[in-house]
Amino acid sequence: MSSHTHRVVILVYDGVKLLDVAGPAEVFAEANRLGAHYRVELVSPGGADVVASNGIRISVDGDAASEAATHTFLVAGADVYPSTPVAHDLAQAARTMSGQATRTASICTGAFILGAAGLLDGRRATTHWKVADQLAARCPGTRVEPDAIYVRDGAIYTSAGVTAGIDLALALVEEDHGPDLTRDVARALVVYLQRSGGQSQFSAPLQGSPPRTPALRKITDLVTADPSGNHSLGELARHLNVSPRHLTRLFRDELSTTPARFVESIRFDMAKALLDQGYTATQAAALAGFPSYESLRRVFARELSISPAAYQRRFATARRDDGG
Numbered sequence: 366m367s368s369h370t371h372r373v374v375i376l377v378y379d380g381v382k383l384l385d386v387a388g389p390a391e392v393f394a395e396a397n398r399l400g401a402h403y404r405v406e407l408v409s410p411g412g413a414d415v416v417a418s419n420g421i422r423i424s425v426d427g428d429a430a431s432e433a434a435t436h437t438f439l440v441a442g443a444d445v446y447p448s449t450p451v452a453h454d455l456a457q458a459a460r461t462m463s464g465q466a467t468r469t470a471s472i473c474t475g476a477f478i479l480g481a482a483g484l485l486d487g488r489r490a491t492t493h494w495k496v497a498d499q500l501a502a503r504c505p506g507t508r509v510e511p512d513a514i515y516v517r518d519g520a521i522y523t524s525a526g527v528t529a530g531i532d533l534a535l536a537l538v539e540e541d542h543g544p545d546l547t548r549d550v551a552r553a554l555v556v557y558l559q560r561s562g563g564q565s566q567f568s569a570p571l572q573g574s575p576p577r578t579p580a581l582r583k584i585t586d587l588v589t590a591d592p593s594g595n596h597s598l599g600e601l602a603r604h605l606n607v608s609p610r611h612l613t614r615l616f617r618d619e620l621s622t623t624p625a626r627f628v629e630s631i632r633f634d635m636a637k638a639l640l641d642q643g644y645t646a647t648q649a650a651a652l653a654g655f656p657s658y659e660s661l662r663r664v665f666a667r668e669l670s671i672s673p674a675a676y677q678r679r680f681a682t683a684r685r686d687d688g689g
Contacts, residue, residue, distance in 0.1 A: 371541065372435040373405045376462065376478075377425060378443070378455055383417040385441035385472040385530050392534035395550045401542055408432055408462075410454040418444050429458035437537060438466035441530075442473030442492075447499040451481035460484065463521075470522035470537070472530035479523065480504040488518040493526035531556055552642070580605050581615045588628055592635045593654030596628045628654075633664050636673070646673035 373393055375386055386407070393403040409415050412428030440459055460482035463469040471479045476492040477500060479485050485507040492500045497511030510516055515524035515533040524533040531554070539547040576582040584604060588596050601624055602609045616624050632653040639649035650661035650673075658673075665673050 370402045370404050371437065373403050373437040373439065374432060374435045374462065374466075375405065375407050375439045375441060376429055376455075376458060376475075377407050377409050377415050377417075377423055377441055378452075379415045380418050380443045380445050381415060381423070381441045382443055382473065383419055383421055383423070384528070385443075385475065386417075386423070388528060388531045389439060389472065389534035391554065392531055392538060392550060395553050396538045396542065396546065399546050399549050399553075401538065401546065408458075410452075410458045429462055432462055432465065434465045435462070436467045438462045438469045440469075440471040440475035440478050442471070442475040442477075444474075446474040446477040447496050447503060451478050456481035468520045468522065468537070470524065470533060472524050472533065473526045476500055476523045477503065479521070480507065484521060485523070488521055489516050490518065490521075490523040491516045491525055492523060495526070576615075576619045578615060578619060580607070581619055584612070584624075585620075585627070588631050592628075592631045593652060596624075596654075598624050629664060633661075633668060636661055636664075637676070640673060640677045646677070649673065 373389075375390065377386060390405050393401070393405050397403055406426040407423065408427050408429040409425045410429050412425065412431070414425055415423050417423055455478055459469075459478050463479075463482065463484055469479070469484065471492075473493050474496060476485065476490055477496075479490075480500060480503055485504050487506055489508045489510055490500070490504075491497065491510045491513040494511050497509050501507065501509040513525065514529050515522060515536065517536075522533060522537070524530050535547055535551055535556075538550060576585055584601055587601075587604065588594075598609045598612065602612045605612065612624060616622055616627060620627060622630075632655055636649040636653040636655065639652055640646065644652065646661065647658045650658045653661070655661040655664075662672055665671060665676060669676060
């Protein structure tokens, strides 16, 4: 492993999303604890400290305009895009720094800054799925892929919303240091090495708003905390001292699903995580609470159109077949 220090410079500004900065930075920091040599620096247009969208002040290391050549240049996102135009000095800073970097990447709506800098013209790109249409409208020369977790097109990388910056940072670490160290980083941070599918495939408990009814929230929390437990309809109803019919009605009215399908979706999500961690499909099925491997296989076929084993082979690495 090379001992050469690898500079990572992140462009920040007032209103920046703190997690877009901290998530990737923590990936590089964890990689350092495992033997890598990254030096993460923060810069802003003009060199002044900035205030994140949550009100936390971020101290910067320097002025974007005075930065020397770097290896990795990252642009964090912000809630203000795409509702407002990108400031000229911000776009100029991104353009200048990208020209001095070996590779350039954006986190979430940072893609709008790259777009304003002309860096996405003729390229494939992604951003948060909620604003993908706006990015396509603002950058008509860009092929926007709204379901991608991240996209590489040559030396330009773009990623989806917020935590997808962690996925992207893991992929960059793997480019530099290979899958073994990257897998250790992912495990230390308790994140997937690479999430399956695209932005449309989210963990079941994260879809939509939490249940309005406290009783139903108690049940969903119970299932999420222990997916492999006894969560038959009768058992769940007994937890609330209600009839199975009443509990079924609560799930239908608030979550548009049945208790059984909700439990299955939570177990499916846990099984994917176990497969990502290296468990066999049979082990994952048992630990996640599926009655058999075959029942797990049927859910994988329905949800992802692949078998558990094929899923594990396909997502055993953070790299994507991107042709870059």
